[in-house]
Amino acid sequence: MFDGISIQLLMGQLLIGLINGSFYAMLSMGLAIIFGLMHVVNFAHGAQYMLGAFIAWLLLNTLGINYWGALFIAPVVVAAFGIVMERLVLKPIHHLDHLYGLLATYAVTLIIEGLIRQQYGSSGLPYSSPIPGGVNLGFMFLPWYRLWVVLFSFAMCLGTWYLIEHTRLGSYLRAANENPEIVESFGINVPRMITLTYAFGVGLAGLSGVLAAPIYQVSPSMGSSLMIVIFAVVVIGGMGSIMGAILTGYLLGVVEGLTKVFYPEAANLVIFVIMILALILRPQGLFSKKEGA
Amino acid sequence: MSRYLGLAAILVLALIAPFFVYSVTLMTILVFVIFASSFNLLLGYAGLLSFGQAMFFGTAAYITGHILKTTGVTLEIALLGGMLVGAVMGFLVGLVAVRRSGIQFAMITFAIAQFVYFLLLQSEFTGGEDGMQRIPRTEIFGLIDLSDNFSFYYFVLAVTVLAVAFFYRVVHSPFGEVLKAIRDNEPRVESLGFKPDRYKLVAMTLSAGMAGLAGGLKATVFQFATLTDVSWHVSGEVIFMTLLGGLGTLTGPMVGAGIVIGLNDHLAQFGEWALISQGVILLAVILFFRRGVVGELGALVRRYKAGGRK
Numbered sequence: 001m002f003d004g005i006s007i008q009l010l011m012g013q014l015l016i017g018l019i020n021g022s023f024y025a026m027l028s029m030g031l032a033i034i035f036g037l038m039h040v041v042n043f044a045h046g047a048q049y050m051l052g053a054f055i056a057w058l059l060l061n062t063l064g065i066n067y068w069g070a071l072f073i074a075p076v077v078v079a080a081f082g083i084v085m086e087r088l089v090l091k092p093i094h095h096l097d098h099l100y101g102l103l104a105t106y107a108v109t110l111i112i113e114g115l116i117r118q119q120y121g122s123s124g125l126p127y128s129s130p131i132p133g134g135v136n137l138g139f140m141f142l143p144w145y146r147l148w149v150v151l152f153s154f155a156m157c158l159g160t161w162y163l164i165e166h167t168r169l170g171s172y173l174r175a176a177n178e179n180p181e182i183v184e185s186f187g188i189n190v191p192r193m194i195t196l197t198y199a200f201g202v203g204l205a206g207l208s209g210v211l212a213a214p215i216y217q218v219s220p221s222m223g224s225s226l227m228i229v230i231f232a233v234v235v236i237g238g239m240g241s242i243m244g245a246i247l248t249g250y251l252l253g254v255v256e257g258l259t260k261v262f263y264p265e266a267a268n269l270v271i272f273v274i275m276i277l278a279l280i281l282r283p284q285g286l287f288s289k290k291e292g293a
Numbered sequence: 294m295s296r297y298l299g300l301a302a303i304l305v306l307a308l309i310a311p312f313f314v315y316s317v318t319l320m321t322i323l324v325f326v327i328f329a330s331s332f333n334l335l336l337g338y339a340g341l342l343s344f345g346q347a348m349f350f351g352t353a354a355y356i357t358g359h360i361l362k363t364t365g366v367t368l369e370i371a372l373l374g375g376m377l378v379g380a381v382m383g384f385l386v387g388l389v390a391v392r393r394s395g396i397q398f399a400m401i402t403f404a405i406a407q408f409v410y411f412l413l414l415q416s417e418f419t420g421g422e423d424g425m426q427r428i429p430r431t432e433i434f435g436l437i438d439l440s441d442n443f444s445f446y447y448f449v450l451a452v453t454v455l456a457v458a459f460f461y462r463v464v465h466s467p468f469g470e471v472l473k474a475i476r477d478n479e480p481r482v483e484s485l486g487f488k489p490d491r492y493k494l495v496a497m498t499l500s501a502g503m504a505g506l507a508g509g510l511k512a513t514v515f516q517f518a519t520l521t522d523v524s525w526h527v528s529g530e531v532i533f534m535t536l537l538g539g540l541g542t543l544t545g546p547m548v549g550a551g552i553v554i555g556l557n558d559h560l561a562q563f564g565e566w567a568l569i570s571q572g573v574i575l576l577a578v579i580l581f582f583r584r585g586v587v588g589e590l591g592a593l594v595r596r597y598k599a600g601g602r603k
Binding site (some may be wrong): 009039041077081089092093096097098099100102104106107108109110111113114115117118163183228232234235240265268269272273275280283 | 336340342344389390392393394395398400401403404406407408411412415512525529533536564565566568571572573575576579580582583
């Protein structure tokens with residue numbers, strides 16, 4: 001096909017792009033859900049993702065609980081942390097300018113990252129794959145674990161999207177987003193719904209962290225470096241839309257992977273270039289239904 | 294009146310400070326006074342949260358350093374060069390970022406700052422991961438030798454005083470009044486026939502230019518420029534300083550810069566605890582003292598005065 005570019009390299013980078021895209025999609029979806037209901041840009045999303053990975057690592061290395069156990073336990077622990085954080089930090093400032101929500105979650109990020117780094121150092125900790133081996137497709141080697149991550153995160157994205165856009169529970173959420181007073185008057189406890197929504201979004205971040213642990217190294221900064229890309233993804237997709245966040249996440253992961261093949265120097269720039277272009281050409285966001293914020 | 298007394302007291306303190314405190318620490322504070330004031334101009338007066346202010350600061354540090362290393366120009370020209378590049382960047386970033394209102398402005402500036410970080414990392418002239426070393430400190434106006442830190446301190450102080458006077462002028466000009474009105478009620482300002490986006494763009498350009506000046510000064514104070522200057526940690530630090538000192542006040546960023554640099558100096562030996570305590574203090578400020586040190590003190594004084602009049 002292309003001169004000098006082997007099919008192995010192309011497919012390999014496509015797979016990496018798809019994997020990265022899965023994480024972009026899951027994290028920006030969580031960010032979009034939280035923003036949709038609370039108008040909080042959850043800067044701590046990256047730190048909560050990192051917490052998920054760390055809890056998985058700790059479960060394995062101190063209690064001997066394996067990956068499959070961690071896949072259930074870690075998101076619950078991170079979600080519980082989210083409930084505490086929402087009650088103590090976000091609820092008291094809910095009535096203020098939404099900038100304070102971003103700044104408060106940024107402060108929490110500094111604390112979490114600092115504490116983890118203080119305790120475990122800043123170098124990455126290894127977490128071995130729970131499904132070793134893979135299959136040789138002839139043109140490339142596909143590790144089982146990576147296939148699992150792509151399929152599982154895709155199912156999570158679709159499931160969450162369905163839950164919010166097509167169920168009664170989701171319709172409450174969307175209604176509370178539009179007009180909390182009226183939803184409240186129907187006897188629905190909106191503050192509790194906000195807390196649980198935040199916990200759900202944060203739990204998703206924790207779950208992504210567990211999924212990421214065997215792929216990337218478990219390190220204190222794994223979240224914040226990802227967060228920068230997630231912000232760009234959400235800006236490109238438009239803040240309000242869940243499907244927009246998912247699609248943009250996958251799309252940008254793949255584009256980034258392809259850039260690594262064809263123009264490696266620009267690989268870590270391409271997402272930002274797309275963001276700037278998107279802002280110039282389509283200021284309201286690619287998938288936005290309405291102007292966000 | 295009391296505000297002028299406060300400023301005069303700060304100035305007298307600044308003049309005698311190098312006899313008691315290490316002058317490089319003091320210069321760092323002054324650099325961050327300008328830098329934090331530039332951030333304050335955007336958030337405190339225009340309601341724009343720039344989460345990427347370090348891109349102007351860090352880029353200007355490299356540009357000023359590069360000019361000094363490769364040409365024989367005097368110091369003030371190199372500083373102006375850094376300032377100009379900062380302002381142009383601010384204008385360009387503003388063109389893109391003011392298209393989205395509110396919180397998205399923060400996310401966009403945050404992401405563009407990272408873009409700039411990667412660009413500088415890959416650029417030849419910045420020295421990549423190693424940074425730019427041995428930046429010469431040429432004579433100012435070709436006349437005055439400032440190679441020792443003690444005399445250079447007074448130069449940096451003079452620049453800082455000019456910069457603060459500039460911020461004062463901007464904030465108290467008709468332009469500044471429109472900015473504040475946009476911050477408080479943008480649709481209303483628009484309905485009066487103003488174009489908010491243009492005002493935001495000018496504010497962005499001015500702020501970035503001043504952040505650039507701070508970056509250039511930083512490069513000449515330390516005689517090196519590194520990627521740290523462009524990182525989001527520095528963008529975050531300047532937010533911390535401004536909120537701690539007092540958002541939307543002229544003296545707030547000064548007090549904030551003083552406290553944070555002092556704090557960093559003392560906590561440097563405790564490793565991560567410096568960042569952790571920053572997070573804890575910032576959270577406390579957001580939850581309990583949103584007016585910051587200067588604002589809370591001012592409120593105390595007003596309450597005291599009101600009590601006295603009764």
